[in-house]
Amino acid sequence: MTDDAKALATDCLQAADDCHDEDPPRGASLLRRIDPAALDASQRPLYAFLLNHVLSEKLGLHLEAWQGQQAVLESAGPQAPLPLLRHAAAAARLAGDAAGEDRLTARLATAAGTGPAQACDLVGLAATSFRVPALAAEAAGEAAMGALAPLRGVAWQRASGLDAAAGILTNNIASDLAERAPHELRSTPLRLAMAEAATLAQGFWHRAGQWVQHERAHYLRALVANALGDAAEAELQARAGLVLLESFDREQQERVDQAFLRLELSHALARQGQAVDAQVERTQADALVEALDDPSISAWYGRRVARQATLDAAA
Numbered sequence: 001m002t003d004d005a006k007a008l009a010t011d012c013l014q015a016a017d018d019c020h021d022e023d024p025p026r027g028a029s030l031l032r033r034i035d036p037a038a039l040d041a042s043q044r045p046l047y048a049f050l051l052n053h054v055l056s057e058k059l060g061l062h063l064e065a066w067q068g069q070q071a072v073l074e075s076a077g078p079q080a081p082l083p084l085l086r087h088a089a090a091a092a093r094l095a096g097d098a099a100g101e102d103r104l105t106a107r108l109a110t111a112a113g114t115g116p117a118q119a120c121d122l123v124g125l126a127a128t129s130f131r132v133p134a135l136a137a138e139a140a141g142e143a144a145m146g147a148l149a150p151l152r153g154v155a156w157q158r159a160s161g162l163d164a165a166a167g168i169l170t171n172n173i174a175s176d177l178a179e180r181a182p183h184e185l186r187s188t189p190l191r192l193a194m195a196e197a198a199t200l201a202q203g204f205w206h207r208a209g210q211w212v213q214h215e216r217a218h219y220l221r222a223l224v225a226n227a228l229g230d231a232a233e234a235e236l237q238a239r240a241g242l243v244l245l246e247s248f249d250r251e252q253q254e255r256v257d258q259a260f261l262r263l264e265l266s267h268a269l270a271r272q273g274q275a276v277d278a279q280v281e282r283t284q285a286d287a288l289v290e291a292l293d294d295p296s297i298s299a300w301y302g303r304r305v306a307r308q309a310t311l312d313a314a315a
Helices: 003-019 024-032 044-058 062-076 082-095 098-112 116-134 137-152 163-178 188-208 211-228 231-248 255-271 275-292 295-314
Strands: none
Touching (some): 003 044, 024 044, 044 062, 044 082, 044 116, 062 082, 082 116, 082 163, 098 116, 137 163, 137 188, 163 188, 163 211, 188 211, 211 255, 231 255, 255 275, 255 295, 275 295
16 A cells, blocks of 8 residues: 555545534545555544444435445454444444344454344444434434343443443433434433433443543533533532542643533533532633633534523523
8 A cells, every 4th residue: 555545545534534524425525535445453443433424324325334334344354343343233234234234243242252132232222323313302312212221231231342332332322412402302202312321321431441431421421411401410420520530630631621521510500500609610611721722622612602501591
């Protein structure tokens, strides 16, 4: 593989990652220019995710996504890592290729050291995570709950090689549902699924992650609680995340996390009528973001501030 081909693949992947949410057709066009064999092994999981996220989820091109995943697996060889097997199996299910799905589910189970039934649960969850965003509120909630229910089964009550993947997927589902329009957040199935996904994500990350993942699981729970209008729970979860940061982040490497936790805490306190304490937290959050001096983080923070205002206006 030439250096030019590798540079082109890397540039297209970065550009697709930057634009895919705002301009899915352009993202798809960029992905089509990539030869997965020209990517480094560390880049392929992102490419595989984007194939499903852009082609399947956003554009409904399930067969094309599945064909792309097969090319990724071929480039990775027989020892393809778990993320590639997961994305490919999900693509096979979304494309309706039962034989391909079964083959990859078996490989996933072997690679993770789990039984085939547990691997099948994960593939169903992965496929659902790409279906849910396009569904209306009640259908999204029902689909999510259907995929989440097996994760309460006996096999999932002990640690396994699939815990981190389950943590990622449940986190993604909870985050997606929490960003729904305020009127959609009134849907009972959606509310139940959002809360269940966040709770499961926290459990998986407590088994599979380190303190940073534990802290971020508290942030997810706080964000979801605020979306559900449960300010007391949001406060509890945000404070728990900040305690972890205070205990472990001695060198202040996670100031972004601290800013967003304080923003959720401020929102929760304001909703409970604690205006003075809410302003203290908001001032600290604002100062952290300003000190970082990063336009992308500032924009992300601004979107969260706007989202909180939207939730408040609909309350």
